[in-house]
Amino acid sequence: MTRRFKVLQLQPDYNIKRHDFADLAEQIVKALPPERFETTMAFLKGKPGPGEPVSRSDHSVYFDFSDKALKGMRLLALWKLYRFCRKEGFDVVICNRFKPVNMMLQLNRWLKIPLCIGISHGFGEYDRFYRRRQTQRLVDRHWQFVGVSPAVKQYLVDCKCGFTERNTHAITNAIDIPQAEALQHSREKARELLGLSADARLVGALGRLVRVKGHTHLLKAFAALKDKYPEAQLAIIGAGREQQNLQAEIEQLGLGGRAHLLGFKENALQYVRAFDIWAMPSMAEGLGLALLEGMSGRLPVIASSVPAMLPLIQGAGGLAVEPGNVAQLTAALDRYLALDEQALRAKGEQTYQYLQGNHDINVFRQQYLDLIESGLAQANKEPA
Incomplete structure (x- = not known):
């Protein structure tokens, strides 16, 4: 049996809803054929209480970091995330919003995960000079980026800090x-x-x-x-x-x-x-x-x-x-x-x-599946 690709989605906060008609991350899970992909959803903060819903992914992980642990250098959080990713051996990591993107940009210098995808949901995340400088230094061939609208994609490209027309895409949000x-x-x-x-x-x-x-x-x-x-x-x-x-x-x-x-x-x-x-x-x-x-x-x-x-x-x-x-x-x-x-x-x-x-959800899912499959195919062609 062919090995399934292991996909991690990294979320800043636990935010699973009982209905996923407009949940970006859950719709990406639905986009990945289960016979070819094994999915894990991980949350930096928060966890479900009794009776609260969990992700539709194969596995859910709750780091449950405190606010303090995710500020400043975030060394303990980075170390725990590094050990987790190294143990699991993911083929793809999808990062939602700035903090997960920033953490994986730092860690993938050592992890060398073949494909990392950073999703930006709005404007302003890279307005600060030090963020642009850090991103410029850390973006490499392993990374692809998504803006949730053409305008967000253009914002990223205009930041001129590693986001290019080649590695940055617009996948417009949709609902089921x-x-x-x-x-x-x-x-x-x-x-x-x-x-x-x-x-x-x-x-x-x-x-x-x-x-x-x-x-x-x-x-x-x-x-x-x-x-x-x-x-x-x-x-x-x-x-x-x-x-x-x-x-x-x-x-x-x-x-x-x-x-x-x-x-x-x-x-x-x-x-x-x-x-x-x-x-x-x-x-x-x-x-x-x-x-x-x-x-x-x-x-x-x-x-x-x-x-x-x-x-x-x-x-x-x-x-x-x-x-x-x-x-x-x-x-x-x-x-x-x-x-x-x-x-x-x-x-x-x-x-x-x-x-x-x-804004058909099936188009949205197909665009993410195409991005992941093409990214993995490109990674397999390139020398390590």
Whole structure:
């Protein structure tokens, strides 16, 4: 029997969900035929509690390092990771986000794993000069890199620190559309579960309550239209450190009873059909999966024209607004709130057709499988 290739995925934090419709790492596991690949998922921090889900990979490893162990030189963490990788003899290591990439860049000088893949999910990871200098020194023929959108790929290449057109690729995030749709409640049921009005015209948003998500601009834009559209309401799913500030802003803007902070919801996608319009006013994004989730619910989208999202908004026929531009966001909301039900549904159907044609999960899986197979083939050709 032919030996299976051993693949390690290294994650910064334990974050496994019961449903993997939008889980990048779990979808890569699904991309690898089990008769040819043996997969291990390893997490630098965290581990599941009783009854919590585990990865679909063949093996799961929880280093459970403390925050302190992963700061500074990280010598103990590096040593433990080195010993683990050396013992297991992996053929491929896939690193999600900066810290795992940085650690494996250092360790693979000695491990010589044939193929290492570093995945960047956003901008800014290599803005610091010392990070670029270190990366430039450590990137070698063993490495390939992925940006989760063409804009993230271009950011990496423009850093000029070892990322090139030859070793850096754009594999756009996708979601498992059939799985996502199967999770979604009907419009009526979703509103009932969220405690929202059955008759309101609802603007929805999903994301952590942090400044970069731009929720304060959405509140201001909605407040400018609250008297023009008295039947309209706004609801935001998510939790975070800005919750108190946003709640205070709701009161200051006279949006009590009209704007709702719904808090964290497990598998928030299940509620997406509660809404009529999907808004994503982020100041920055790598590729906002929440935008794709809104599209899977057949919702018209309004989102910030950040580089990673602009092609998606345009392709889906949505409305793009400058990040932080309340006047543009107000005009976009006004345009969609003024539509009748039939016209709004037609816009939502347009976004869904775009999603199906451009963010299919099977294409995503095949791109990762092709990258891994071609990388291994190239490694076998090159002298050690």
